[in-house]
Amino acid sequence: DWTMGAYKEEAIRIIREQVGDKQVICGLSGGVDSSVAAVLIHEAIGDQLTCVFVDHGLLRLNEADEVVTMFRDNYNIPLIHADESELFLGELDGVSDPETKRKIIGRLFIDVFQKYANQIEGAEFLAQGTLYPDVIESVSFSGGPSVTIKSHHNVGGLPEKMGLKLVEPLRELFKDEVRALGHELGLPDSFIGRHPFPGPGLAIRCPGEITREKLEILRKADAVYIDQIRKHGLYDDIWQAFVAILPVRTVGVMGDGRTYDFACALRAVNSVDGMTADYYPFSHEFLGETATRIINEVKGINRVTYDVTSKPPGTIEWE
Numbered sequence: 001d002w003t004m005g006a007y008k009e010e011a012i013r014i015i016r017e018q019v020g021d022k023q024v025i026c027g028l029s030g031g032v033d034s035s036v037a038a039v040l041i042h043e044a045i046g047d048q049l050t051c052v053f054v055d056h057g058l059l060r061l062n063e064a065d066e067v068v069t070m071f072r073d074n075y076n077i078p079l080i081h082a083d084e085s086e087l088f089l090g091e092l093d094g095v096s097d098p099e100t101k102r103k104i105i106g107r108l109f110i111d112v113f114q115k116y117a118n119q120i121e122g123a124e125f126l127a128q129g130t131l132y133p134d135v136i137e138s139v140s141f142s143g144g145p146s147v148t149i150k151s152h153h154n155v156g157g158l159p160e161k162m163g164l165k166l167v168e169p170l171r172e173l174f175k176d177e178v179r180a181l182g183h184e185l186g187l188p189d190s191f192i193g194r195h196p197f198p199g200p201g202l203a204i205r206c207p208g209e210i211t212r213e214k215l216e217i218l219r220k221a222d223a224v225y226i227d228q229i230r231k232h233g234l235y236d237d238i239w240q241a242f243v244a245i246l247p248v249r250t251v252g253v254m255g256d257g258r259t260y261d262f263a264c265a266l267r268a269v270n271s272v273d274g275m276t277a278d279y280y281p282f283s284h285e286f287l288g289e290t291a292t293r294i295i296n297e298v299k300g301i302n303r304v305t306y307d308v309t310s311k312p313p314g315t316i317e318w319e
């Protein structure tokens, strides 16, 4: 009789056998996959695991603190918080082309990860939260059409470059199985059920030039939007939801005064695998209430729009 509990025990046995008494590094993104991999490996080999959390300054409100608290304090997993926001935001300064943004972030991510990983003495293994669909996709894509819509965050070449062997304990699992395993490992359900978040973070939800001011406004608006979705009990019914801040200021009126602030777009979609998606059919009441809350609570935004584009022809993220 196959259970996730039995799978966990077997996975732990295999990790111990593979790793022996050597050190393992794991890149933590705050996402479900790398988190489940880290907690599983920690159960198997304890403090032979060190996590490296690259904070590019493009995370959501309080996200970095939450990740550090959960892994360092709750799970006692040795964690390096690589706060490199100055570096990333500096290199992104003045850049507005989406692919250029992605490439800068991908390159810096690898540099930074390597810099911190090199500080971990005697590391021989690199742990990754690769899932079964990732394994399949990279195979089927290699023979497919060579049109790149978006260059994804890709650390594929990293292990060879660093001379590390891979530990990939989730390689046989689908997303829902990873969630079940996370549950088995005691990760909070609220964490396991989180919407996907892209590697380049808020950079690709801030079309045009990225500024600290825009990022701060975006973080606040996104927090209000997600709070609204949770309060209405819709979070688990939606595949992914977020705000994008638009590179345009518009005129508004508030009290007796004229405002000239940023517009933002709300996005929410349902999808099975992210390859296609339908926009989420919120009620007009929900949309109106959310727009009012964002404009009242977030200084710097005076206009809210709802993105009703499905994928295709749109993509889920704005860049």
Ligand code: XMP
Pocket: 150, 151, 152, 153, 196, 197, 198, 199, 200, 240, 274, 275, 311, 314, 315, 316, 317, 318, 319
């Ligand atoms: P798009 O925007 O291509 O996104 O329709 C499909 C799904 O992938 C996520 N996404 C990324 N995830 N690194 C990631 O880890 C990336 O560079 C990246 N770009 C998009 C996106 O959030 C959505 O879930």
